[in-house]
Amino acid sequence: MNKILKYVILDIIRNKIVLTYIFFLFLITLGVFNLEDNSSKGLLSTLNLVLFIVPLVSVIFSTIYIYNSSEFIELLLSQPLKRKSIWLSLFNGLSLSLVFAFIAGTGIPILIYHADITGLLLILSGAILSVIFVSISMLATVYTRDKAKGIGISILLWLYFALVFDGLVLFVTFQFADYPIEKLVLIVSSFNPVDLSRIIILLRLDDSALMGYTGAVFREYLGTGIGITVSFTVLIMWFIVPLYFSLKRFKKMDL
Amino acid sequence: MKSSTLKFFNLFLFLISFSILQAKTIYAGKNQKIKSLTKAIEYAVAGDSIILYSGKYFEKNIVINKALTIIGKNFPVIDGEKKYEIISIKSDNVVFSGFKIKRSGYATLTDPAAIKVYNTKNITISNNIIDDSFFGIYIQYGTNCKILNNKIYAYGIEEQQIGNGIHCWKSDSLIISGNYISGHRDGIYFEFVTNSVIWRNISKKNIRYGLHFMFSHNDSYIANVFENNGAGVAVMFTNKVKMYNNYFLNNWGDAAYGLLLKEISDSYIEANYFSSNTIGIYMEGVSRTFIRKNTLDKNGWAIKIQASCIDVSMNNNNFTGNSFDVGTNGSLVLNNFNSNYWDKYEGYDLNHDKIGDVPYHPISLFSMIIEKNPPAMILFRSIMVSLLDKTERLIPSITPENLKDNTPHTRKINL
Amino acid sequence: MIQISDLSKNYGKLKVLENINLQFSKGDGIALIGPNGSGKTTLIKCILGMVIPRKGKILFNKKNIANNWQYRQNIGYMPQIGRYPDNMNIGQVIEMMKDIRKSVSTVFDEDLIQNFGLEKIYDKRMRTLSGGTRQKVSASLAFLFNSDVLILDEPTAGLDPVSSEILKNKIIKERNKGKLIIITSHILSELDDIINKVVYLQDGNLKFNKSISEIKESTGEGKLSKAIANIILNKSFNEQNT
Numbered sequence: 001m002n003k004i005l006k007y008v009i010l011d012i013i014r015n016k017i018v019l020t021y022i023f024f025l026f027l028i029t030l031g032v033f034n035l036e037d038n039s040s041k042g043l044l045s046t047l048n049l050v051l052f053i054v055p056l057v058s059v060i061f062s063t064i065y066i067y068n069s070s071e072f073i074e075l076l077l078s079q080p081l082k083r084k085s086i087w088l089s090l091f092n093g094l095s096l097s098l099v100f101a102f103i104a105g106t107g108i109p110i111l112i113y114h115a116d117i118t119g120l121l122l123i124l125s126g127a128i129l130s131v132i133f134v135s136i137s138m139l140a141t142v143y144t145r146d147k148a149k150g151i152g153i154s155i156l157l158w159l160y161f162a163l164v165f166d167g168l169v170l171f172v173t174f175q176f177a178d179y180p181i182e183k184l185v186l187i188v189s190s191f192n193p194v195d196l197s198r199i200i201i202l203l204r205l206d207d208s209a210l211m212g213y214t215g216a217v218f219r220e221y222l223g224t225g226i227g228i229t230v231s232f233t234v235l236i237m238w239f240i241v242p243l244y245f246s247l248k249r250f251k252k253m254d255l
Numbered sequence: 256m257k258s259s260t261l262k263f264f265n266l267f268l269f270l271i272s273f274s275i276l277q278a279k280t281i282y283a284g285k286n287q288k289i290k291s292l293t294k295a296i297e298y299a300v301a302g303d304s305i306i307l308y309s310g311k312y313f314e315k316n317i318v319i320n321k322a323l324t325i326i327g328k329n330f331p332v333i334d335g336e337k338k339y340e341i342i343s344i345k346s347d348n349v350v351f352s353g354f355k356i357k358r359s360g361y362a363t364l365t366d367p368a369a370i371k372v373y374n375t376k377n378i379t380i381s382n383n384i385i386d387d388s389f390f391g392i393y394i395q396y397g398t399n400c401k402i403l404n405n406k407i408y409a410y411g412i413e414e415q416q417i418g419n420g421i422h423c424w425k426s427d428s429l430i431i432s433g434n435y436i437s438g439h440r441d442g443i444y445f446e447f448v449t450n451s452v453i454w455r456n457i458s459k460k461n462i463r464y465g466l467h468f469m470f471s472h473n474d475s476y477i478a479n480v481f482e483n484n485g486a487g488v489a490v491m492f493t494n495k496v497k498m499y500n501n502y503f504l505n506n507w508g509d510a511a512y513g514l515l516l517k518e519i520s521d522s523y524i525e526a527n528y529f530s531s532n533t534i535g536i537y538m539e540g541v542s543r544t545f546i547r548k549n550t551l552d553k554n555g556w557a558i559k560i561q562a563s564c565i566d567v568s569m570n571n572n573n574f575t576g577n578s579f580d581v582g583t584n585g586s587l588v589l590n591n592f593n594s595n596y597w598d599k600y601e602g603y604d605l606n607h608d609k610i611g612d613v614p615y616h617p618i619s620l621f622s623m624i625i626e627k628n629p630p631a632m633i634l635f636r637s638i639m640v641s642l643l644d645k646t647e648r649l650i651p652s653i654t655p656e657n658l659k660d661n662t663p664h665t666r667k668i669n670l
Numbered sequence: 671m672i673q674i675s676d677l678s679k680n681y682g683k684l685k686v687l688e689n690i691n692l693q694f695s696k697g698d699g700i701a702l703i704g705p706n707g708s709g710k711t712t713l714i715k716c717i718l719g720m721v722i723p724r725k726g727k728i729l730f731n732k733k734n735i736a737n738n739w740q741y742r743q744n745i746g747y748m749p750q751i752g753r754y755p756d757n758m759n760i761g762q763v764i765e766m767m768k769d770i771r772k773s774v775s776t777v778f779d780e781d782l783i784q785n786f787g788l789e790k791i792y793d794k795r796m797r798t799l800s801g802g803t804r805q806k807v808s809a810s811l812a813f814l815f816n817s818d819v820l821i822l823d824e825p826t827a828g829l830d831p832v833s834s835e836i837l838k839n840k841i842i843k844e845r846n847k848g849k850l851i852i853i854t855s856h857i858l859s860e861l862d863d864i865i866n867k868v869v870y871l872q873d874g875n876l877k878f879n880k881s882i883s884e885i886k887e888s889t890g891e892g893k894l895s896k897a898i899a900n901i902i903l904n905k906s907f908n909e910q911n912t
Binding site: 003004007011014015068069070071072074075076077078079080081082083252253254255 | 681715718719720721722739740741742743745747749753754755756757758766767769770771
């Protein structure tokens, strides 16, 4: 398994896209911290970057990478190798590369400008989001043979998590505006890793007081050590579950 | 020649005897003949001065019922053992200065204070340190009193179990200046106090409000610092208030305001600095009021203005780094928001007169949404919300069309 | 060595293999023939575990290959179209395969690499290779590990005559060592010296499974290609009559 992982990572490194991604993240994050007059504002803008760009790049890059590696996968499958280790090596290779890219590109500027628990939480969230979207893309590729269709589905999934889901939440809050739905909204949000990461970080920043009663409820649940542990567990489930289903499907796939 | 000498001598004698008769100075202290302040007051007559030497004095309820000047030397400590009101001033023309007064009693009915002034005038209370008392300085029916340079500390935890730092009720012509107050329920409390000045005080970390006043007309508040109080500063049911050059800082919390204005009219709020408050200025039922040349920086909401406000003019203020610039609950706008600087302004200035050519709409769609629907706050800073806000700014449809700055500054105003 | 029983496979509604029963023994040279789309490659991929059958089982050395992967240590596979990671060069691919299978057999059989002269073009990227060169790489990799079973899917397609001959000699040499060799090919003439059994598939059905001597005997043809053509014609002739 480690051998395959080695070749996957070597292959990703040979592919210049990850290097470009690091450079791009680094430039933007540095720019954001230099433009904003204080580092917490910088952190907020970086948060937007983490919530928007990181999932998009992760999901599209991994989808394309997996489709482009179909030959490689086929070659490996004819060798004395477990399907599970092939698939997990692909996952690990992609996750490690993208997490490394994120930490190098965004994590280092954050550590330079805002090295505290909030900064670390942001780095952690970005890293987990990268992994989650690798996992989601693997689930998407394993269910569609057609490359164009698979990439389309990945982009739709990203659009769903980044935008559409929030629209639905907004709709629901308006429909049930007369009821005390703070807790419900909070539970619903944990069904979206992007929202969950955003709320975890926001509760760490001063802005949380803006959230009024709603914020108080969120803080009560998510602001505590247990709350953060639970939310990160949910986030971890968010990459384990799609990975599990993709692996299950990959084991039965004809190639 | 001789007669003139005699005359002069007589005059001299007369002057001396007069001064002895009219005002003597009484020294009291552990090593003096008079051991306590109570004794000294008993012994003194109106117009006398008392100097109390440093030491620890356990005296219950010292009543000052003569016009005396009472000065503490090196901060003599008077300890009320949490049982008594310590100093009660019941005479006009009293000066009380230089003491450290500790641990007044606690009672909800009589409101005992470290220093309480009853129905008198021309009182000066200055340079005292008041520590761990129920009320700090309490003035009722006082006229022409000065409260200067006192330091008032308390360590309250709950609102009900602690009084106010400087509490003034039904008084007139007070000067409150240079005091430092922390840990009380309200730092400075005014009710039915008129024609007074509050100047250069610092009110920090009080449980409820840094400054709280109601029904107190024609007062001025100048160059005070209100920082980190439970709910900021509340100003209610008052007209003709002038607030200049004050600092309202770090009042974060679910119901915390830099400045809460309720039922205020004909007032001026100018050149103040509001920074890092959940809500910079909250206005309800405010009318004919000018809010000018203030700096509103890094607040959650810089301004929240309810639809019940009429004729509020907000001009030449700097809005920088606020999460939301303006929030409102209605669509009818009868106020004026022109000529401010807004850091979120994205318009252009073709003729370079430093006035933006397109109006600025300081209300974002999302702030309207959460006003109606607070749980939607969970979407704060999400991508969808920023997209919605951008669209709404381009084509306003839901936000009040006439709440706008027609002449926004493109550069920060020098204040 | 390989025992296939009741093997069925379908892609959606399309039946690709139906009730295949076969047995391959050590030292056999099997020609797997049949028209395009008859299920030859699918059968091979089933043996390799790349395609999961719907029904039936495959035993390799008496062990079921389902959910098993170790048995592939004993197989060298040359795919019909060899597809390799674009960004790697020939040397890297060969090194990678050696690395992956190293623990299994440490003695590498590099005959074909030398005979094809691949070393000279080790630094060529895979995406720049012609079809023939790819075939050379595929063949070299299949023989590299001295596997007991060699499965070659259309081995000579796209190879020039010289390389084709090199490969053929190599196959014969390996078979003489007692290895099981399974070959699919359209060009029957070149199988003559290599094989001793013919398996004929058509529309996913096993039409016949006979030894060459049997075939030659029954048809009276000396050449394999002619003999088989004969059988096929007869068969379809018979089918038309029935």
